[in-house]
Amino acid sequence: MRIDVVASVSEIRSEDLVHRSAVVIDVFRTSSTIVTALAHGAACVIPVETVPQAKQLQYEDMFLGGERFCKKITGFDAGNSPLEYTKELIQGKNVILTTTNGTRALIKAAKALNVFSASFLNAKACAEALVHLDRDVVLLCAGSQDRFALEDGLCAGMLIDDLKHMTQQQVRSNDLGITVHQAYLHNKDQLKKVLYEGNEAKRLIKQGHALDVDYCLETNICSIVPVLESDQVIRPWTTKKDLHN
Numbered sequence: 001m002r003i004d005v006v007a008s009v010s011e012i013r014s015e016d017l018v019h020r021s022a023v024v025i026d027v028f029r030t031s032s033t034i035v036t037a038l039a040h041g042a043a044c045v046i047p048v049e050t051v052p053q054a055k056q057l058q059y060e061d062m063f064l065g066g067e068r069f070c071k072k073i074t075g076f077d078a079g080n081s082p083l084e085y086t087k088e089l090i091q092g093k094n095v096i097l098t099t100t101n102g103t104r105a106l107i108k109a110a111k112a113l114n115v116f117s118a119s120f121l122n123a124k125a126c127a128e129a130l131v132h133l134d135r136d137v138v139l140l141c142a143g144s145q146d147r148f149a150l151e152d153g154l155c156a157g158m159l160i161d162d163l164k165h166m167t168q169q170q171v172r173s174n175d176l177g178i179t180v181h182q183a184y185l186h187n188k189d190q191l192k193k194v195l196y197e198g199n200e201a202k203r204l205i206k207q208g209h210a211l212d213v214d215y216c217l218e219t220n221i222c223s224i225v226p227v228l229e230s231d232q233v234i235r236p237w238t239t240k241k242d243l244h245n
């Protein structure tokens with residue numbers, strides 16, 4: 001099994017996606033928000049690139065979520081804090097989401113055979129889905145403002161480690177994959193401490209989102225694997241869904 005890692009949204013190339021499963025990793029905070037929304041009963045999450053697109057898509061009781069410059073967009077129901085996506089607010093709702101990095105990465109990844117959304121919250125469940133599909137994988141770190149982000153890289157390293165333990169096959173990676181895996185192994189016993197040192201964690205804390213940082217760095221508390229389906233809508237993946245591919 002081949003598992004390559006891409007450092008940021010701007011480095012995603014179509015040829016890296018062909019015949020592969022893609023996993024978009026945006027620990028802070030889009031991937032964590034999507035999995036939390038679905039775990040709390042949202043019917044689906046629709047990732048869109050721009051604010052006007054989000055407003056145009058909204059009708060009836062759809063839930064509008066997203067951020068620009070880390071802040072909730074005026075007129076939206078919620079920002080990009082996973083903690084805002086409570087059962088009470090979103091159960092049964094279709095969530096439209098637009099964020100600076102994460103939703104852009106998901107839209108760019110859509111050429112892959114399957115597109116999953118992963119964070120520390122659901123890493124193991126995501127690795128299980130990838131093993132089940134048994135395809136080569138590309139792990140797309142969303143990063144921040146087109147730059148690599150530590151938390152996405154270490155989450156990719158964790159996924160590679162899980163996959164190495166779960167699959168019977170030999171796992172091969174590109175140089176970035178080898179690097180993040182080694183970095184994960186080196187830091188796995190003090191993951192939260194190391195990740196608090198990252199630029200994005202510091203930036204979010206400075207903006208008043210310390211609770212989000214803490215929550216997004218919890219590992220494997222959720223078994224939902226969000227998948228971007230052919231209608232460009234994200235729903236929970238089940239083993240039945242790969243029959244359509």
Ligand SMILES: O=C(O)[C@H](CS(=O)(=O)O)OP(=O)(O)O
Pocket residue numbers: 026028029030031067068069070080099100101102103142143144145204
């Ligand atoms: O909401 C987030 O945490 C970030 C905001 S920012 O781009 O880092 O300012 O968005 P995301 O798309 O989840 O990286």
Ligand SMILES: [Mg+2]
Pocket residue numbers: 026027028029030101102142143144
């Ligand atoms: Mg991010």
